[in-house]
Amino acid sequence: MSAEPSASLPSRPEPAPAAAAGRRRGWAVGALLLLGVLSPLALGWALLGPARPWRDELAGAAGLLGFAALLWSFVLSGRFRLLSDGLGMDRTMRWHRAIGVAVLLLLAHPFLYSLPDGPAFARPDDLARAGSLGLSGWALVSGMLAWLLLGLLALMALGRDMLPFRYESWRTTHGLLALAVAGLGLHHALEAGRYSAAPALTWLWVALTALAALSLVWVRLIRPIGLARRPWRVAALSPAAERIWELALEPEGHEGLRFKPGQFVWLKLDTGPFGRREHPFSIASAPSERALRFLIKEAGDFTRRIGALPVGARAYVDGPHGNLVAEGRPEPGIAFLCGGVGVAPALSLIRAEAARPDPRPMRLIYGNRHAGQVLARAELEALAAAGRLDLVLVLGEPPPGWSGETGQLDAALIARRCADVAAQGWLFVLCGPPPMLRAARRALRGLGVAEARILEERFSYG
Numbered sequence: 001m002s003a004e005p006s007a008s009l010p011s012r013p014e015p016a017p018a019a020a021a022g023r024r025r026g027w028a029v030g031a032l033l034l035l036g037v038l039s040p041l042a043l044g045w046a047l048l049g050p051a052r053p054w055r056d057e058l059a060g061a062a063g064l065l066g067f068a069a070l071l072w073s074f075v076l077s078g079r080f081r082l083l084s085d086g087l088g089m090d091r092t093m094r095w096h097r098a099i100g101v102a103v104l105l106l107l108a109h110p111f112l113y114s115l116p117d118g119p120a121f122a123r124p125d126d127l128a129r130a131g132s133l134g135l136s137g138w139a140l141v142s143g144m145l146a147w148l149l150l151g152l153l154a155l156m157a158l159g160r161d162m163l164p165f166r167y168e169s170w171r172t173t174h175g176l177l178a179l180a181v182a183g184l185g186l187h188h189a190l191e192a193g194r195y196s197a198a199p200a201l202t203w204l205w206v207a208l209t210a211l212a213a214l215s216l217v218w219v220r221l222i223r224p225i226g227l228a229r230r231p232w233r234v235a236a237l238s239p240a241a242e243r244i245w246e247l248a249l250e251p252e253g254h255e256g257l258r259f260k261p262g263q264f265v266w267l268k269l270d271t272g273p274f275g276r277r278e279h280p281f282s283i284a285s286a287p288s289e290r291a292l293r294f295l296i297k298e299a300g301d302f303t304r305r306i307g308a309l310p311v312g313a314r315a316y317v318d319g320p321h322g323n324l325v326a327e328g329r330p331e332p333g334i335a336f337l338c339g340g341v342g343v344a345p346a347l348s349l350i351r352a353e354a355a356r357p358d359p360r361p362m363r364l365i366y367g368n369r370h371a372g373q374v375l376a377r378a379e380l381e382a383l384a385a386a387g388r389l390d391l392v393l394v395l396g397e398p399p400p401g402w403s404g405e406t407g408q409l410d411a412a413l414i415a416r417r418c419a420d421v422a423a424q425g426w427l428f429v430l431c432g433p434p435p436m437l438r439a440a441r442r443a444l445r446g447l448g449v450a451e452a453r454i455l456e457e458r459f460s461y462g
């Protein structure tokens, strides 16, 4: 275990193609999504042009942008590796939530119009609906229903942690509500939308709504069929630290999972492949091991029951997901800043890196409240003794005689322990509770570490 930061470290190499390709992919995914959200509005204006009073054009634009964003948010539900591998899982979910802003556009859109409402006002020569809104009875009904359900969807999303539902029930309701809003919104847009009446835009809306619905069918139906063909078995389960379990799964009748160290999977543990109960957990083992190992902290109703799982129980593994991946990165060393069970993905990365013939230098700064919470301590100390890892244990409540760091992983500690490797261009891998992650990011920015050199996994989508 180190008391002082290391002195001489390798200098910064040229960027490796894999990391640059990853960044390019992220940009490409972002640009495509932006294009997807803007395309209905662009198409509408290209076909008809903004001819109505500005308030009505604004209202129409809010409707078109909001509805497109809502439909694209289905594919940002976090299960499509094409998207989440490029953007990163955390960013994918942040975008999914950010798109919630679209909900505000949609909620505001009916109140922005200045033109008179209803077909009674439409002049026979006003086929382009420039002089009235032309709302028919059913279009009014679908619009109002979509508006009400959208408000409910927004309230449920904002108050998720305050609602007395289990996460799975919340997620199912969230998906069904979003689907109902999409269907009603489609009807409303096609019946009442001035721009959406243009055939090209009609088809675009139908295609986007079908894509949204398909993405739900994929996650709920098609993907589980694939999972059913590749079952896993609980091979071992043992306490790893205070209220933390180590779970080992072995493949049954297939060759297992190919993943990169640092990635995570969705686990279905006490249910069939089509069951709704599934939770994300980082893989803590190295890819060379046959079993997948996880470190699972008791947090709520699902994880509190983990310890009662019988050995031999069936499990299903959806993944791998996430881009907390150091493989192919150019940095000369890796510094891990982890809190509590957040060390799980770091362990996978450390185990894989340490097993390489030419491992990069690594430093783990690992915070816990007390010594009984430290995971894989013997293994980490053995790696430190072998010179493969610079281990810095930080305890909030240290035992008598403790000579390591004390307190929190705060800015002062991070600056003291990371200034040297920050200057050497190392990669930083962050995983832990949100306040720790925020403090660590701030501290690293203070040390001049570029965003591109920070990888982060949040153990929550909240």
Ligand SMILES: Cc1cc2nc3c(=O)[nH]c(=O)nc-3n(C[C@H](O)[C@H](O)[C@H](O)COP(=O)(O)OP(=O)(O)OC[C@H]3O[C@@H](n4cnc5c(N)ncnc54)[C@H](O)[C@@H]3O)c2cc1C
Pocket: 089, 161, 166, 167, 264, 278, 279, 280, 281, 282, 283, 294, 295, 296, 297, 298, 299, 300, 301, 302, 303, 304, 322, 341, 344, 345, 457, 458, 459, 460, 461, 462
């Ligand atoms: C990418 C990622 C990797 C993770 N890796 C680990 C790990 O290696 N070890 C570990 O102990 N924990 C990990 N977690 C956290 C773990 O998923 C939650 O603690 C667990 O799902 C809580 O479930 P619960 O029903 O016991 O608790 P609850 O009290 O129901 O949930 C606590 C919180 O966990 C989140 N959560 C619950 N269920 C889900 C779900 N199905 N999907 C997404 N979020 C959910 C919600 O924010 C919820 O508020 C990870 C989370 C994420 C997002």
